[in-house]
Amino acid sequence: GYTAFALYRLYNEQHTPAPAQKALLKAVNGPEPSWQVYSALANLYIAQSNWPEAQKLMDQAVVRFSNSPVLLPKRIEILHRAGKQQEADNLVQQCNSYDVKELPDICAKAAGKS
Numbered sequence: 001g002y003t004a005f006a007l008y009r010l011y012n013e014q015h016t017p018a019p020a021q022k023a024l025l026k027a028v029n030g031p032e033p034s035w036q037v038y039s040a041l042a043n044l045y046i047a048q049s050n051w052p053e054a055q056k057l058m059d060q061a062v063v064r065f066s067n068s069p070v071l072l073p074k075r076i077e078i079l080h081r082a083g084k085q086q087e088a089d090n091l092v093q094q095c096n097s098y099d100v101k102e103l104p105d106i107c108a109k110a111a112g113k114s
Contacts, residue, residue, distance in 0.1 A: 004030060005037050020044075028057070035061070035070055042074050051082035069098045076110040085111070 004027035011020035024041040027033050038061045045054035058075045065071060072095050079088035088111045095107035108114070 002027075005034075005040075008037075008040065017044075028060075033064070035065060035068075038064075039074060042078065046078065046081065049081075051078065054078045055082070069095070069100060069103060072103070073106045073110040076107050080111050088112075 004023045008020050008023035008027060011017075011023055021041070021044055024037060024044065027037045028041055038057060042054055042057055045051075045057065055078060058071065058078055061071050062075075072091055076088045076091045076095075079085070079091065092104075092107045092111050092113075095103045
């Protein structure tokens with residue numbers, strides 16, 4: 001996954017979006033992708049307003065990263081932007097259950113609440 005992610009960064013710097021996205025997809029589907037890879041691909045889907053692919057990616061991340069709280073802000077942002085506010089708000093409530101001081105504020109912001 002690291003080589004594919006390095007290629008993504010190169011293509012991204014060269015402003016060549018199609019090869020950049022292809023490299024990220026390869027990295028995500030590799031043996032050991034990091035959250036950084038998932039987050040970068042999610043950001044591409046968000047920029048494209050491609051909510052079905054963004055949601056599918058987050059569903060995959062939930063399984064791959066054992067529903068880690070680090071996923072919550074990005075999941076909430078995608079739901080909020082896709083117009084699924086109730087689902088986003090439900091995840092905001094989950095943020096409050098973790099003993100991570102900054103998480104509730106970050107999650108609220110991702111849900112469009114300042």
